[in-house]
Amino acid sequence: MNRNIYKLKAEVAKALAHESRLIMLDALKMDDQCVCDLTALVGADQSTVSKHLSILKNAGIVSDHKEGNRVFYHLETPCVLQFFDCALEVVQIRTQATQSVL
Amino acid sequence: MNRNIYKLKAEVAKALAHESRLIMLDALKMDDQCVCDLTALVGADQSTVSKHLSILKNAGIVSDHKEGNRVFYHLETPCVLQFFDCALEVVQIRTQATQSVL
DNA sequence: TGGCTATATGCCTATATTGCCATATAGGAG
């Protein structure tokens, strides 16, 4: 059992563990987006969004490239989108379990 | 865009965002495991492992049942295992990117 | 009942994450 690989995978999960970052990844599913558009999308401070994006970039999930004075982010590993479906499944099962208790 | 669903999904990601919890989920892939075995596996304090398990349980990823004086945990949503593969892919791409810089 | 094992929880401290503000940096337009 290689502990280090678990730690690295946990870092990827950590990068996904924020509402704003998931919103941005969902938007990047279709097309590359500039920071300005993503900022408007999540509705937080521009500096906050920039930090979220650097977290995704450091995790290896997105990459960036400049176009003029704007920076566009690109979804580098679309497989993370599979997680969205699984997370939905988890949430739905949890909801059912909660309701059965009531 | 439903913000709440992103928040719920982020909670699932957060539950996955720890080395010890990933190790335990990997072990639960094959069979249900008692807290005692999982404690030995991750090598942390029993109370720490118990807390990690309650995080996975609250997220809806695992369930538990008693057998005698032991509590066994069960992987309720095996789809989270797909995340392992994707995380590995992300890590590998990140490693390649790092190496190309050197 | 008493003692042993297994598990969960409260408490505390250390560390990490988040978010905004202020500011630095860079590119484009005039």
Add this chain to the structure above:
DNA sequence: CTCCTATATGGCAATATAGGCATATAGCCA
């Protein structure tokens, strides 16, 4: 060069997470 827009970073305060110790709870066995 100057101004404006776009983005990144440093700093700070608030909050969340993690981990161990002590302890409570529960089941089993004698």
